[in-house]
Amino acid sequence: MTVDIGVPAEPEPSGGPDLVQLLTPEGQRREHPDYPLDITAEQIRGLYRDLVLVRRIDVEATALQRQGELGIWASLLGQEAAQIGSGRALRPNDMAFPSYREHGVAWCRGVQPGELLSLYRGNDFGGWNPRDRMMSLYSIVIGAHALHATGYAMGMQRDGGEDAVIAYFGDGASSQGDVNEAFVWASVFNAPVVFFCQNNQWAISEPIEKQSRIPLFQRARGFGFPGVRVDGNDVLGCLAVTRAALDAARTGQGPTFIEAWTYRMGAHTTSDDPTRYRLATELEIWRLRDPIERVKAYLSRSGEADAAFFDAIEAEATELAAQVRRACVEMADPEPLEIFAEVYAEPTPHLQAQRDGFAAYLDSFEEVRH
Amino acid sequence: MGTYTLAKALNEGLRAAMDADPKVLIMGEDVGKLGGVFRVTDGLQKDFGEDRVIDTPLAESGIIGTAIGLAMRGYRPICEIQFDGFVYPAFDQIVSQLAKMHYRSKGTVSLPVTVRIPFGGGIGAVEHHSESPEAYFSHTAGLKVVACSNPADAFHMIQQSVASDDPVIFLEPKRRYWEKAEFDPTATPDPLHQARVVRTGSDLTIAAYGPMVKVALDAATAAEDDGRQLEVIDLRSLSPLDSDTVVQSVRRTGRLVVVHEAPVTLGLGSELAARVTEQAFYSLEAPVLRVGGFDTPYPPSRLEEDFLPDLDRVLDAVDRSMAF
Numbered sequence: 001m002t003v004d005i006g007v008p009a010e011p012e013p014s015g016g017p018d019l020v021q022l023l024t025p026e027g028q029r030r031e032h033p034d035y036p037l038d039i040t041a042e043q044i045r046g047l048y049r050d051l052v053l054v055r056r057i058d059v060e061a062t063a064l065q066r067q068g069e070l071g072i073w074a075s076l077l078g079q080e081a082a083q084i085g086s087g088r089a090l091r092p093n094d095m096a097f098p099s100y101r102e103h104g105v106a107w108c109r110g111v112q113p114g115e116l117l118s119l120y121r122g123n124d125f126g127g128w129n130p131r132d133r134m135m136s137l138y139s140i141v142i143g144a145h146a147l148h149a150t151g152y153a154m155g156m157q158r159d160g161g162e163d164a165v166i167a168y169f170g171d172g173a174s175s176q177g178d179v180n181e182a183f184v185w186a187s188v189f190n191a192p193v194v195f196f197c198q199n200n201q202w203a204i205s206e207p208i209e210k211q212s213r214i215p216l217f218q219r220a221r222g223f224g225f226p227g228v229r230v231d232g233n234d235v236l237g238c239l240a241v242t243r244a245a246l247d248a249a250r251t252g253q254g255p256t257f258i259e260a261w262t263y264r265m266g267a268h269t270t271s272d273d274p275t276r277y278r279l280a281t282e283l284e285i286w287r288l289r290d291p292i293e294r295v296k297a298y299l300s301r302s303g304e305a306d307a308a309f310f311d312a313i314e315a316e317a318t319e320l321a322a323q324v325r326r327a328c329v330e331m332a333d334p335e336p337l338e339i340f341a342e343v344y345a346e347p348t349p350h351l352q353a354q355r356d357g358f359a360a361y362l363d364s365f366e367e368v369r370h
Numbered sequence: 371m372g373t374y375t376l377a378k379a380l381n382e383g384l385r386a387a388m389d390a391d392p393k394v395l396i397m398g399e400d401v402g403k404l405g406g407v408f409r410v411t412d413g414l415q416k417d418f419g420e421d422r423v424i425d426t427p428l429a430e431s432g433i434i435g436t437a438i439g440l441a442m443r444g445y446r447p448i449c450e451i452q453f454d455g456f457v458y459p460a461f462d463q464i465v466s467q468l469a470k471m472h473y474r475s476k477g478t479v480s481l482p483v484t485v486r487i488p489f490g491g492g493i494g495a496v497e498h499h500s501e502s503p504e505a506y507f508s509h510t511a512g513l514k515v516v517a518c519s520n521p522a523d524a525f526h527m528i529q530q531s532v533a534s535d536d537p538v539i540f541l542e543p544k545r546r547y548w549e550k551a552e553f554d555p556t557a558t559p560d561p562l563h564q565a566r567v568v569r570t571g572s573d574l575t576i577a578a579y580g581p582m583v584k585v586a587l588d589a590a591t592a593a594e595d596d597g598r599q600l601e602v603i604d605l606r607s608l609s610p611l612d613s614d615t616v617v618q619s620v621r622r623t624g625r626l627v628v629v630h631e632a633p634v635t636l637g638l639g640s641e642l643a644a645r646v647t648e649q650a651f652y653s654l655e656a657p658v659l660r661v662g663g664f665d666t667p668y669p670p671s672r673l674e675e676d677f678l679p680d681l682d683r684v685l686d687a688v689d690r691s692m693a694f
Binding site for chain 2: 130136149156343
C-alpha cells in the first residue's frame with residue numbers, strides 16, 4: 001500500500017508568470033518595471049567573459065577529478081548566470097556566504113583557482129582568507145551558513161554603514177531548520193541580508209516537489225519579507241534583482257528572498273549518476289535556456305561584440321584552464337603535523353603534547369626512510 | 371569583599387565583561403526584560419540596551435548560528451541556553467560550525483563565543499531540565515569547556531571565558547545558583563583552565579566539578595570523623611582537562627574517586643581514570659572509582675535523589691577504595 005499524499009502541482013518548467021527576465025533565452029532584451037537595469041555594452045561583455053571563464057574553470061576541474069587530481073568536484077554547469085549576476089551585484093565590503101557550488105561567486109570575489117581547488121583536492125577546507133575575499137569558506141552542511149550570514153548582517157547593522165550580506169543555498173536547503181530559523185531572525189531583526197536560493201530543480205536525486213508544494217519564493221511572504229523569482233539563467237535579471245535586494249538591505253528595508261530559477265546541468269558531484277533519476281528530455285529543455293548562449297546572441301545581434309571579441313575570450317579561457325591545472329597539480333601535499341594546526345586560537349598543552357608525541361613517532365621512522 | 375549568590379556573581383561578571391568591551395553581546399531566550407529564567411542577566415538590558423542584550427526567537431540553533439556570524443564580524447556574543455536539555459537543537463551549530471571554524475579557516479577566523487548552559491539536576495524540574503551534557507562537548511575538538519562551582523569562580527571564570535578567543539561552553543551548576551559566598555572581586559583569578567585543590571588530604575583524592583564539588587567537600591568533612599584525610603580537587607576546566615593536578619595528587623594519596631552527575635560511561639571520570647592509569651600507575655593503591663549518574667535517561671524528579679551522587683554514595687566509594 002502506498003499512502004495517498006495527493007498530487008503535488010507540477011512545477012511550471014518555464015518558471016511561471018512571476019519570473020523576472022531581462023534577457024530571453026533567444027537573446028532578446030526585455031524591460032521589467034520593478035527592475036530597470038542601467039548597463040553599458042562593455043559591462044555586458046564583462047559579464048559574458050565572467051560566464052565563459054567560470055564555465056571553463058568548471059570543465060577543467062571536472063577533468064582534473066576524472067584524472068585523479070581532485071577527490072571530488074561539484075559542478076556549477078548551468079548555474080553560471082545566477083552566480084555571476086548576483087556576484088557582480090556585490091560591493092567590495094559586502095559579505096558573501098556560499099554553499100559549496102558557488103565557484104562563480106568565488107570568481108567574482110577574487111578567489112584564486114588554487115584557493116578554490118585545495119578543498120576538493122583534500123589539502124584543506126578552503127584556501128582563501130574569508131576576511132580578504134569577503135566571502136566565507138564553503139559550507140558543506142546544508143544551510144548551516146544561512147544563520148552565520150544573518151548573524152553577520154546583524155553585526156553590520158550594529159556597525160552602521162551601508163554594507164550587506166548575501167547567503168547562497170539551494171532548493172534542498174530550503175527545507176533545513178537552520179535556513180528557516182535564519183528567515184525568522186532576519187525578519188525579526190530586519191537584518192541586511194539577501195537570501196539567494198538557486199533552485200536548480202534537484203537536491204541530488206530529489207526533485208523540487210520533495211521540498212515544497214508552493215513556489216519557494218512565495219514562502220518569504222510568510223516570514224515577513226519579499227520574495228522574488230528571477231530567471232536564474234539570465235545574468236542581467238540576476239544582476240538587477242540582486243542589486244535591488246542588496247540596496248533594500250543597505251537602506252534599512254531588511255531581507256529579501258531571491259529564487260533563481262535554474263537547472264543543474266551536470267551531476268550533483270562527480271560521484272553522482274543523474275541518469276538513475278532524471279530524464280534526458282528535461283536536460284534538452286534546459287539546454288535551450290543556456291545562460292551563456294543568450295548573452296552571446298544578444299551581443300552578436302546588437303553588434304556590440306564581434307568574432308574577434310569572442311575569439312579573445314576563448315583564448316583567455318584556454319589560458320585560464322592551463323593556470324587552473326597548474327595550480328592544482330603543483331599544489332604540495334600538506335605535512336602530517338598540520339593535522340594539529342589551528343585547532344584553537346589559544347593552544348592547549350594537552351594537544352601540544354599529542355602533537356609532540358606524533359612528531360616523535362614519525363621521527364622514529366627516519367632511518368627506514370633514508 | 372562582598373557576599374554574592376552564584377547567580378549574582380555571574381550577573382556581576384557579565385556586567386564587568388560588557389563594561390570592558392563594547393563588542394560583548396548577550397543573546398538568548400528571555401535574557402532581556404525578564405533577566406533570564408534564573409535572573410542571571412537581570413538588569414543588563416536596561417543598562418546596555420536591546421542591541422547588546424538581545425531577546426532572541428525561540429530557536430537554539432538560531433542563537434548559536436547567528437552568534438557565529440556576529441563573532442565573524444568581530445563581536446563577542448555570550449549565548450544563554452535556557453536549560454541543558456535544550457542545547458541539542460544547537461548541537462550541529464556548536465559541534466560542526468562553532469568548534470571547527472578556526473581549524474577550517476587555518477586560524478583566520480576566530481569565534482570568541484561563550485555558551486552559557488545551566489546544567490545538572492537537583493531542583494525538582496521536569497524532563498530535559500536536569501541534564502549533564504559536558505561529555506559531548508569535551509569530546510569535541512575546538513571547544514573549551516569549563517564548569518564553575520562557587521560564586522568567586524563564577525564571577526571570574528565567566529569574564530575569562532568571554533575574553534578567550536576560543537569558543538567556550540560555560541556550565542553553570544543550577545542547583546547552586548542561590549548559594550552564597552564572600553569573595554574579593556578585585557583578586558587576581560587562577561588561570562581559567564587550571565584545576566584547584568580545594569581541600570588537602572593524604573589518604574585519597576576526590577575529583578569533582580560544578581555542583582558535585584560541594585558534595586565532595588561534605589564527604590571529606592564526614593570522612594574526617596572516620597580519621598580519613600581526603601583531598602578534594604575542583605577540576606574547573608573539563609576541556610582542556612587539567613589532569614596534571616590530579617596526577618600529582620594521586621602520586622601522594624594513591625587513590626582516586628571521580629564524582630559527577632553525568633552518567634559514568636564515557637564521562638569525564640572515564641578519561642581521568644585513563645590518564646591517571648597512564649601517568650601514575652605505580653602510585654595507585656586501588657583502581658580509580660567513578661561515582662556518577664546511572665546509564666539511564668535522567669529520571670523523573672521524585673527519583674532524582676536516588677540518581678544523583680550524594681554524600682553517602684561518595685563515602686561508599688571511598689570505603690571501597692580504601693578497602694581494596
